[in-house]
Amino acid sequence: MAAGPPGPRCRRVPTLTDRIPLSEPCLAGNEGRYLQECIETGYVSSVGPFVERFEREFAAWIGAPHAVAVSSGTAALHIALLVAGVKPGDLVAVSMLTFIASVNAVVYAGGVPVLVDSETETWNADGARLYDWVASRARKGAPLPVAVEAVHVLGHPAQLEPFLALREEFGIMLIEDAAESLGAEADISGRCRKVGTVGNIGCFSFNGNKVITSGGGGMIVCDDPEVAHRARHLSTQAKMPGRAYQHDAIGFNYRLTNIAAAVGLAQLEQLDGFLEKKRNIALQYDESLETVAVELPPRVHWARSSSWLYSILLESPERARSLLGALNEASIDARPLWISAASQKPYRRAETIGFEVAADLSARGISLPSSVALRSTQQDRVIEQIRTCVSARRH
Numbered sequence: 536m537a538a539g540p541p542g543p544r545c546r547r548v549p550t551l552t553d554r555i556p557l558s559e560p561c562l563a564g565n566e567g568r569y570l571q572e573c574i575e576t577g578y579v580s581s582v583g584p585f586v587e588r589f590e591r592e593f594a595a596w597i598g599a600p601h602a603v604a605v606s607s608g609t610a611a612l613h614i615a616l617l618v619a620g621v622k623p624g625d626l627v628a629v630s631m632l633t634f635i636a637s638v639n640a641v642v643y644a645g646g647v648p649v650l651v652d653s654e655t656e657t658w659n660a661d662g663a664r665l666y667d668w669v670a671s672r673a674r675k676g677a678p679l680p681v682a683v684e685a686v687h688v689l690g691h692p693a694q695l696e697p698f699l700a701l702r703e704e705f706g707i708m709l710i711e712d713a714a715e716s717l718g719a720e721a722d723i724s725g726r727c728r729k730v731g732t733v734g735n736i737g738c739f740s741f742n743g744n745k746v747i748t749s750g751g752g753g754m755i756v757c758d759d760p761e762v763a764h765r766a767r768h769l770s771t772q773a774k775m776p777g778r779a780y781q782h783d784a785i786g787f788n789y790r791l792t793n794i795a796a797a798v799g800l801a802q803l804e805q806l807d808g809f810l811e812k813k814r815n816i817a818l819q820y821d822e823s824l825e826t827v828a829v830e831l832p833p834r835v836h837w838a839r840s841s842s843w844l845y846s847i848l849l850e851s852p853e854r855a856r857s858l859l860g861a862l863n864e865a866s867i868d869a870r871p872l873w874i875s876a877a878s879q880k881p882y883r884r885a886e887t888i889g890f891e892v893a894a895d896l897s898a899r900g901i902s903l904p905s906s907v908a909l910r911s912t913q914q915d916r917v918i919e920q921i922r923t924c925v926s927a928r929r930h
């Protein structure tokens with residue numbers, strides 16, 4: 536039933552249960568060949584030609600002047616916050632409906648997270664509400680956030696205009712956490728921009744479940760050569776060039792290895808095809824689930840999602856739990872949405888700007904299998920299972 540072009544051919548070992556994975560990597564390109572090259576040349580660690588090539592080709596693909604490869608998306612965010620000037624005790628506003636790493640990175644940098652509720656249009660941080668909060672603090676002379684970390688969750692671009700206004704009016708740095716949204720695009724003042732290239736610094740993740748993987752890795756992109764230089768310096772132990780064992784700051788061992796970059800580069804070569812497949816999977820879900828009582832994921836006229844992880848909302852938390860149970864029972868790897876950081880143990884006392892929307896989305900949301908290699912027969916199984924569990928849409 537599911538149409539669309541055939542996906543890349545991925546080697547897979549059929550399991551007895553034929554479990555349908557949530558978001559599995561597809562290693563169907565030059566991964567093996569490039570890895571072999573690493574072994575043969577002996578360049579396996581953080582020095583080697585693939586690191587530079589991956590950075591150069593990633594920068595070209597995304598349309599950013601500079602890219603710095605690091606060991607994870609979390610490391611990318613940590614370095615980005617430091618380079619953006621976050622100092623111990625500084626406030627950093629961050630979306631509360633996100634993977635926990637977005638918030639943890641703020642604390643690693645010594646910052647104090649201010650958790651921002653979602654808006655219902657994109658499920659991302661409500662920038663208008665944050666803007667009002669900041670403007671009111673400014674009037675009272677209270678300390679303002681030094682940076683905003685805008686997360687583009689599940690592949691869908693956040694509404695960035697309010698954050699850009701905060702930068703313009705209050706000098707608040709804009710860092711984009713585009714870990715889940717490589718390839719997503721948004722119209723910003725009449726110009727189509729890839730997410731991650733709009734703010735001062737953009738961060739990406741190449742963890743195994745993301746749009747492309749390097750086994751584990753991340754990328755920092757920016758316009759400013761000085762920012763790129765500092766990011767690269769801090770991620771290589773702040774080692775001074777040309778002098779052995781001399782360091783001018785407290786740096787980090789965050790550089791990507793040549794082995795990981797080899798895999799990342801091979802994945803990047805397949806990215807356009809991956810995005811096409813992801814968007815076709817989303818389209819197929821959209822069409823098939825139109826008739827059942829679920830809310831489909833955000834779709835707005837001013838942006839195009841990467842459709843990283845297709846997610847739906849049920850009518851109630853109870854219905855979401857029971858559907859999730861039924862899907863898992865049928866060996867379908869569906870998951871709940873991210874849990875709001877405001878209700879995670881380390882952040883229960885964090886300052887919040889709203890909480891209701893994120894809590895509601897989190898309680899009613901389910902992410903469905905969205906792997907690039909998802910076969911149409913598998914997607915049909917997911918859709919059939921949902922149709923059996925969820926009643927028809929009321930009109």
Ligand SMILES: *Cc1c(COP(=O)(O)O)cnc(C)c1O
Pocket residue numbers: 607608609610633634636637686688712714715740741742751752753
């Ligand atoms: C995956 C993810 C990260 C962290 O990336 P890692 O490579 O796993 O460290 C950060 N933010 C978001 C929104 C993510 O989904």
